Amino acid sequence: MCAQELVLKQRTEILHALCSSGSAEHLERVLDILLAHGELLWEDYQNIQVLGRALYTNARWLLDLVYTKGVDTCEHFLTALKQVLPEEQGAALSFSGCCLNLEKREESQSTSTQTLLTHRPSLVSKLQGCIDGALEALVVSGHFNSGDCNEVRLPVHTPSQQARCLLDHVRSKGESAAKVVLHYIEQKQQSGSPLNQEKLTPPKEFLKYQKKLSSSVSAQSCFLSTYGGTSHMSLDDIYTEGQLELAHDCADVHGPLGLEDIVGTVGTVSEEADTVLVSGEAGSGKSTLVQRLHLLWARGAALQDFLLLFPFSCRRLNSEQRELSVQELLFQHCCWPDREQEEIFQFILDHPHLILFTFDGLDELKQSFSDEHRLCCPTQRAPVHILLFNLIQGSLMKGVWKVVTSRPEAVGPLLKKHLRKEVSLKGFSPSGINCFVRKHHSDPTVAAKILESLQTNTALLGLCHSPVLCWIVSQCHKELLGCGEGSLQTITDVYVMILQHFLQHQSPLKSNMGLGWLQEHLKTVLRLGQLAFEGIGTTCYVFSCTDLETCGITDKDICMGFLIQSKDMSSTHSKRYEFLHVTMQCFFAALYLVLSTNTDRSAILKLFEPQDMRDTGLTSRCFGACLPSTDQQGQVLGGEATAAETPNLQITATFVSGLLSQRHRNLWLHCCPSALMEKKVKQVSRCLSKGMQKHFKSIPQPVAGEKKSMHAMPDFVWLIKCIYEMQESKIAKDAISKLEVDHLKLTYCNIGPVECTALAYVLQYLRNPVGLQLDNNSVGDVGVEQLLPCMHICNSLYLRNNNITDEGIRKLIAKGIQCDNFRKIALFNNKLTDACTQHFSHLLKTKQDFLSLRLGNNNITAEGAKQLAEGLRFNHSLQFLGLWGNKIGDAGAEALASALENSKTLVWLSLVGNGVGSAGASALANIIKNSTSLEEIWLTQNCITRTGVECLIQALEHNTRVKSIWLRNNDLSLEEPLTELTLIKDHRSSLP
Ligand code: ADP
Numbered sequence: 001m002c003a004q005e006l007v008l009k010q011r012t013e014i015l016h017a018l019c020s021s022g023s024a025e026h027l028e029r030v031l032d033i034l035l036a037h038g039e040l041l042w043e044d045y046q047n048i049q050v051l052g053r054a055l056y057t058n059a060r061w062l063l064d065l066v067y068t069k070g071v072d073t074c075e076h077f078l079t080a081l082k083q084v085l086p087e088e089q090g091a092a093l094s095f096s097g098c099c100l101n102l103e104k105r106e107e108s109q110s111t112s113t114q115t116l117l118t119h120r121p122s123l124v125s126k127l128q129g130c131i132d133g134a135l136e137a138l139v140v141s142g143h144f145n146s147g148d149c150n151e152v153r154l155p156v157h158t159p160s161q162q163a164r165c166l167l168d169h170v171r172s173k174g175e176s177a178a179k180v181v182l183h184y185i186e187q188k189q190q191s192g193s194p195l196n197q198e199k200l201t202p203p204k205e206f207l208k209y210q211k212k213l214s215s216s217v218s219a220q221s222c223f224l225s226t227y228g229g230t231s232h233m234s235l236d237d238i239y240t241e242g243q244l245e246l247a248h249d250c251a252d253v254h255g256p257l258g259l260e261d262i263v264g265t266v267g268t269v270s271e272e273a274d275t276v277l278v279s280g281e282a283g284s285g286k287s288t289l290v291q292r293l294h295l296l297w298a299r300g301a302a303l304q305d306f307l308l309l310f311p312f313s314c315r316r317l318n319s320e321q322r323e324l325s326v327q328e329l330l331f332q333h334c335c336w337p338d339r340e341q342e343e344i345f346q347f348i349l350d351h352p353h354l355i356l357f358t359f360d361g362l363d364e365l366k367q368s369f370s371d372e373h374r375l376c377c378p379t380q381r382a383p384v385h386i387l388l389f390n391l392i393q394g395s396l397m398k399g400v401w402k403v404v405t406s407r408p409e410a411v412g413p414l415l416k417k418h419l420r421k422e423v424s425l426k427g428f429s430p431s432g433i434n435c436f437v438r439k440h441h442s443d444p445t446v447a448a449k450i451l452e453s454l455q456t457n458t459a460l461l462g463l464c465h466s467p468v469l470c471w472i473v474s475q476c477h478k479e480l481l482g483c484g485e486g487s488l489q490t491i492t493d494v495y496v497m498i499l500q501h502f503l504q505h506q507s508p509l510k511s512n513m514g515l516g517w518l519q520e521h522l523k524t525v526l527r528l529g530q531l532a533f534e535g536i537g538t539t540c541y542v543f544s545c546t547d548l549e550t551c552g553i554t555d556k557d558i559c560m561g562f563l564i565q566s567k568d569m570s571s572t573h574s575k576r577y578e579f580l581h582v583t584m585q586c587f588f589a590a591l592y593l594v595l596s597t598n599t600d601r602s603a604i605l606k607l608f609e610p611q612d613m614r615d616t617g618l619t620s621r622c623f624g625a626c627l628p629s630t631d632q633q634g635q636v637l638g639g640e641a642t643a644a645e646t647p648n649l650q651i652t653a654t655f656v657s658g659l660l661s662q663r664h665r666n667l668w669l670h671c672c673p674s675a676l677m678e679k680k681v682k683q684v685s686r687c688l689s690k691g692m693q694k695h696f697k698s699i700p701q702p703v704a705g706e707k708k709s710m711h712a713m714p715d716f717v718w719l720i721k722c723i724y725e726m727q728e729s730k731i732a733k734d735a736i737s738k739l740e741v742d743h744l745k746l747t748y749c750n751i752g753p754v755e756c757t758a759l760a761y762v763l764q765y766l767r768n769p770v771g772l773q774l775d776n777n778s779v780g781d782v783g784v785e786q787l788l789p790c791m792h793i794c795n796s797l798y799l800r801n802n803n804i805t806d807e808g809i810r811k812l813i814a815k816g817i818q819c820d821n822f823r824k825i826a827l828f829n830n831k832l833t834d835a836c837t838q839h840f841s842h843l844l845k846t847k848q849d850f851l852s853l854r855l856g857n858n859n860i861t862a863e864g865a866k867q868l869a870e871g872l873r874f875n876h877s878l879q880f881l882g883l884w885g886n887k888i889g890d891a892g893a894e895a896l897a898s899a900l901e902n903s904k905t906l907v908w909l910s911l912v913g914n915g916v917g918s919a920g921a922s923a924l925a926n927i928i929k930n931s932t933s934l935e936e937i938w939l940t941q942n943c944i945t946r947t948g949v950e951c952l953i954q955a956l957e958h959n960t961r962v963k964s965i966w967l968r969n970n971d972l973s974l975e976e977p978l979t980e981l982t983l984i985k986d987h988r989s990s991l992p
Contacts, residue, residue: 283469309357428466746773
C-alpha cells in the first residue's frame, strides 16, 4: 500500500496517536520535521498551527494537506511520525516502506533564515535550555523588544514551544535576526572551548583595564570622521550594512555574511591561522566596518568572546619610529594600564583566544607584507611593521585573533598563506543605498528627492554602491538636485561637486559666482594638493603641523573641511591631520598635478606607469612625520612602488584623466595656462592609448581552430576607467578599436556597476562582436543596466555568479532582443526566479538565431519551465539549454519535453538536479525519440526510477544521433544494475 493510502486508511489512528495525550508536542515535532525537509511551506505551517484552535483540528488540517500533497509528502509524514511517536504508540500504526533517511537532507540553504527552517528540529532542542540567553542576544542586537520577549516567555508555553515561538518571531524579523540566533547557538555549543569566559576569573586590575580600554574604544568609535567639524553624526545613526561575502567559494555558504561572521567559523579555510582579512576597494567601508565592530564590542553588543579588543590604524602606525615590544605597542598605542602592567600583560599572554586585534588599512602601511623577519618573543623590541607581520602570521602571540583590512590589490600570496579566511566588502547593495540616504537625511522629502534623482541617473546610482561616494552625494544634495539630470556621470564629477560644496560652504554669499569659485580658492587647492601629492608619493596619510607648514597650509585652509584631525589612541599630544578619506587625498594630488605649473613634466607620464615611480618627483620629497628612521627611508625610496602605493597612484591617475576631460576644462580656464593644459591632455590620452596597446600586444595568437581570446590583465579595468573619466568618444574609439579578439574574459576582476559603466562606454566602439565573459564579479542589476550600451557588440554574454535578479534580466532581454549579434547568454548562479522566464520566452520567440541559454543554479520551478516552454515551442534555433540546479520537477520537464520534442536544432540539454522523476523522464524520452539534432542530455541527480530509465532506453532505439544520456544519482536501488548508469549510445548493447 502506498504512503498516501496509508495516511488515509489510518486517519483515525494517526489523529489519536498525535493528539490523545492532550499535548501538542508530537504534532509540533512532526511539523518541525516536515518544515525542515521542505515538505511543508511556511504558509502551510501557519495554516495548520492556528493559535487557539483545537489540537485535533490542527492535526486534521495537517493530514488533509499531506494527503493532497501526494505520495512523497505522505511518505515523509509517516517517517516523521514514526520518529516522533514513542515506540508503543507507533507500534499500533503501519508505516510499511516509509523509512526515509530524515537526517540526510542535502544542505542547500542560502540564508540564515533558511537554516532556521532546515535545522528546525535540532534548533528547537538546542534552544530549550537557553531561551533567556537567546532573547537577550536578540534584544541587545536590536531585533527584539520587550513585547517580543514576553510573547516567547508566555507561561502557558512549554520550553519547546518557547523555542518554536522564538524561532517563528525571529523569522518574521528577517535575516540579520536569524544570524544572531544561529551565532548565539553556535557560541553556546562551543562553551566547552577556551572561549568560555564563565570559567575565568580575571584579576581585578585586568577588569579595570578592560573597562578603561572599552570606554576609550567606545569614545573613539562612536562618531564617523567624515561627519567631523560641524555636522557630527553618530555611527549608530548612520551605519548601514554593507555587502559582506566570502572571498573564496565555500560549498555550504551562499549569500551575504553578517558582522559576527567575520570572527565566526563560517568559511574558515585554515583552522591553524588566526587572521581574518576584510578586503575591499577604497571607500567600500572597511574602516567604518571595523569601527562598528569596535563600538559593538565596547558596548557589549557583539564579539563578547573577546575580553580585550585592541584597535590599530596602520596609517597611524606608520608614524611610529621607535622599536617597540608587543606590550609597549598595546599599552602605548591603545590604552595605558594604570597599575599592574605586568600582571595584565601576563593575563593576555595566558589567554590569547580572548584577545582581538584589529589592524585597519594594511595597504597603507609603508612596508609590504613579508615573513622574512621572524620574531616570537613578546618582550623583544622590533620595528612596528615587523611586530605587525609576526602577529599576523601567528609567530608572535599565537592564538590572538586578528582582523585586518586592506584593499585587495595589496594582498599578495605571501599574506594569503597566513589567513584563516578572507571576506570581501562590496559596498552598499541597492537597498543599502536607499537605507543610507534615508538615515543621512532626517527630512524624508529630501531623502526621497535624492533617491528619485539617483534612479534617473543610473551611472551615478552605480557610483553610490561605494559608500564614500554615497556619502558625498548625500552630503552635496543641494548641488545634486540643482545640477540637472544626468550631469554627474563620473567619479571625478562627484569629487568636483564636493570640492565646490566645501569651498562654497566657506563663502555662502558668493554661491552664485559661476565658475569663479575655483579661481577664488585656487591657492588653497594648490596648497592642499601639494600636501596630498607628496603624501601619495611617500605613502604618507597622516601629516604633522610641520608638514602642513611646509606646504604653506593655513588655519583657514584647514577650516575648509578636507583635512580632519587624526584620531590617535596613543599618548602623543601633538596634532596630526589626515584627509577626510584616502580618495580625497588622491583627488587633491590629481588637482595639483593638473593645476600646478611646478610639477615635473614627466610626472603625469610616470603616474600612468607606476613601476617607474621612483624616478619621478613623486617619491622624492618626504615629510618628517611620516618617515621612519633614515634606514627605512632608504628602503622606501630605493624600492619600486609597493603593492600598497599602486592603488593610490591609480586612483590619482583616474582623477587626473577626469579633471582633464573636456567637461571640466572650463573650470581650470582661468587657473592654468591653456597651452599647458592641452599638453597635459595629450600626455594622458597618449598614456591611455599606449597602455591599451600594451595589453593587446600581450594577447597570444590562438591555437588553430580556436577563438582569439584575451584575459584581462589587472590594469586593464583601471585603464578603461580612466578612459571613461575622460568622457571623450574619440579617445575611447582610438584606444579600443584596434582590439581584435573574439572573446574578452574579465572573470574575478572586481567588476561592479561602476566598472560596467566604464566598460560599456569603451567596448561599444569595438569593431567586431565579442563574447564578453564577466563571470564571478558583482555586476548586479544596476551593472546589467550599465552594460546595455555595449550589448550590440556582444555575441555571447557570460554573467555567472553576479547577483542578478529578474529585474536586471527584464532590462537585459529588452535590449538583447534588439541586438543582431546577441546569440548566447550564461547566467548560472544568480538570483533568478520564475518571474524572469517570460522574458526569456519572449526572447526565444523573437530571436530565431539565438543559440544558447544557460540558467543553472537559480530558482526556476515548474511554472518557469512552462513559461520557457512557451518560447521554445516557437523557436527554431536554440542549440543549448541548461537548467541545472533549478526546481522544475516532473511538470516542468513535461512542459519542456512537449515544446522541444520536434526541435531540429537542440543539441544539448541539462536538467541535472531538478527533482525530475520518471514521469518527466518518460516525457523527455519523446524528445529523444523524435529529435534529429539532440546529442547529449544530462539528467544526473534527479529522482528517476527504473520505469523512467526504461522509457529513455526505448526511445534510444529510435534515435541514432544521441551520444549520451547521463543518469547518475537517480532513484535506482542498489540491487538494480542501472545504478550509476550512463547511457552511451555506443554501449547500448550492454544495457539490460
Ligand atoms: P574604506 O576604509 O574602505 O576606504 P571607509 O570606511 O573609510 O572606507 O568609508 C568611507 C566613508 O563612507 C565613511 O567615512 C562613511 O562616510 C561612509 N561609509 C562607509 N561605510 C559605511 C557604512 N557601513 N555606513 C554608513 N556610512 C559608511
